[in-house]
Amino acid sequence: MDNAKDLFGYDSLAFFGKVNASISHELKNVMAIISETAGLLGDLSDMASTGTPIEPDMLKSCTNSIIEEIQRGFLTIRQMNRFAHSTDSPAEAVNLMDVLDLTINLSGYLSFSGKVCLNPCKNVSPTVSTCPFLLQAIVYQAMVYAFKTTGPGAEITISLQARDDGGWRILFSGFSGSEFQVFPDVATSAMATSIGVAIRFDKTDDRLVLDVPLAIESTTNPSVAPGI
Amino acid sequence: MEAENTINILLVDDEVKFLAAVSDRLTIKGFSVTTATNGEAAIEAASKGGFDVAVVDLQMPGTDGAQVLKILKQKHEFIEIIMLTGHATVDSAVECTKLGAFKYLEKPYDFDKLIEVLKDAYHLRMQKKFENNAKRMAAIQKLSMGQSPLGILKALAKFDDGKK
Numbered sequence: 001m002d003n004a005k006d007l008f009g010y011d012s013l014a015f016f017g018k019v020n021a022s023i024s025h026e027l028k029n030v031m032a033i034i035s036e037t038a039g040l041l042g043d044l045s046d047m048a049s050t051g052t053p054i055e056p057d058m059l060k061s062c063t064n065s066i067i068e069e070i071q072r073g074f075l076t077i078r079q080m081n082r083f084a085h086s087t088d089s090p091a092e093a094v095n096l097m098d099v100l101d102l103t104i105n106l107s108g109y110l111s112f113s114g115k116v117c118l119n120p121c122k123n124v125s126p127t128v129s130t131c132p133f134l135l136q137a138i139v140y141q142a143m144v145y146a147f148k149t150t151g152p153g154a155e156i157t158i159s160l161q162a163r164d165d166g167g168w169r170i171l172f173s174g175f176s177g178s179e180f181q182v183f184p185d186v187a188t189s190a191m192a193t194s195i196g197v198a199i200r201f202d203k204t205d206d207r208l209v210l211d212v213p214l215a216i217e218s219t220t221n222p223s224v225a226p227g228i
Numbered sequence: 229m230e231a232e233n234t235i236n237i238l239l240v241d242d243e244v245k246f247l248a249a250v251s252d253r254l255t256i257k258g259f260s261v262t263t264a265t266n267g268e269a270a271i272e273a274a275s276k277g278g279f280d281v282a283v284v285d286l287q288m289p290g291t292d293g294a295q296v297l298k299i300l301k302q303k304h305e306f307i308e309i310i311m312l313t314g315h316a317t318v319d320s321a322v323e324c325t326k327l328g329a330f331k332y333l334e335k336p337y338d339f340d341k342l343i344e345v346l347k348d349a350y351h352l353r354m355q356k357k358f359e360n361n362a363k364r365m366a367a368i369q370k371l372s373m374g375q376s377p378l379g380i381l382k383a384l385a386k387f388d389d390g391k392k
Contacts (some may be wrong), residue, residue, distance in 0.1 A: 021315060022312075024315070025287065025314045025315040026314075027314070028314035028334075028335050028336065029243050029246065029314050029335065031247045031335070031336045032243075032246055032314065032335040032336040033249060034247060035336040035339075036249035036250050036253060036336075036339070037245070037249045038250050039249070039253055039339050040249050040253050040256075042233075042255075043252075043253055043256050044256075047256070062249075065245050065249070068245075070243065086332045110294070111287040111288060111289055112289055113289075128382075189248060
């Protein structure tokens with residue numbers, strides 16, 4: 001846990017900053033659409049007041065667009081709030097599906113993001129005691145490298161698998177070997193080690209494998225990943 | 229706005245709703261607007277010609293706004309380009325200026341400001357075209373003295389090539 005606390009340093013701050021910048025970009029886009037659509041409603045009102053007939057469907061389309069963008073803004077703010085609170089504690093019980101779901105949504109704000117599909121984990125709650133912030137940073141970085149290497153056409157599938165020791169295995173499909181010439185970088189490796197997450201590439205199935213221990217304290221040798 | 233004075237705008241953004249709202253508003257104000265949802269489509273649309281000003285979002289998947297700016301400025305000498313961004317940084321503003329952007333606006337912006345900038349960009353484009361035509365006319369006059377018609381055409385082609 002002390003290692004996790006230590007890792008709340010520059011690299012973590014850089015990750016926090018990067019995510020917040022992408023969220024602010026998303027919110028600015030939302031505001032820009034609301035601003036322009038409200039402006040369009042104003043223009044249409046001006047036209048109507050000078051006798052130009054205005055189609056009711058056009059007004060309805062504008063108001064629907066504003067409502068949808070406000071909902072999009074709320075959703076973005078909710079995610080920003082969840083992300084901000086992930087720094088509350090260096091270790092806590094977290095549902096991995098929640099962590100993955102949030103991280104996927106956050107990576108979706110990147111201009112170069114691709115598609116990510118999270119396979120549901122049926123009839124079981126994949127809970128571990130870990131540092132949610134650092135785990136998010138590791139998953140996020142993995143997706144960033146995949147998107148940057150493959151481009152907007154990238155398609156990643158993420159699934160969870162229970163391990164015999166009570167921990168969980170996060171499997172990323174859709175990666176190629178080229179991502180692993182650059183991932184994990186030094187900072188991501190250090191974050192993974194600090195919370196006992198082992199990162200490796202399964203060449204047989206072309207999958208990125210993250211082994212997450214049941215609890216940070218239970219980690220004995222985090223740098224060695226058990227075999228699949 | 230008279231038809232012959234209509235300003236032809238190429239509007240490029242990956243946010244479809246933003247594109248639709250701005251396009252409608254500019255059309256109401258008398259501009260002629262063509263939209264593109266990505267960089268590749270923008271370059272393709274511009275290749276058909278006829279645009280006075282392009283308004284390009286900086287951050288787009290695939291060919292981003294800076295690449296679109298660079299390519300359009302290389303291929304279309306007189307097009308003026310206004311960059312839009314939801315994530316303004318000094319670095320990106322400097323880069324866009326170096327690449328020849330007319331203006332750099334941060335979202336959300338004031339619509340009246342966009343109209344003002346579009347008109348300024350159009351006037352600059354017309355001024356550059358006028359100056360180019362004046363130079364060309366001066367070159368024709370100079371070349372036509374003592375030249376055969378074919379010689380004049382060859383010399384003019386050389387003059388135009390030298391500008392690329």
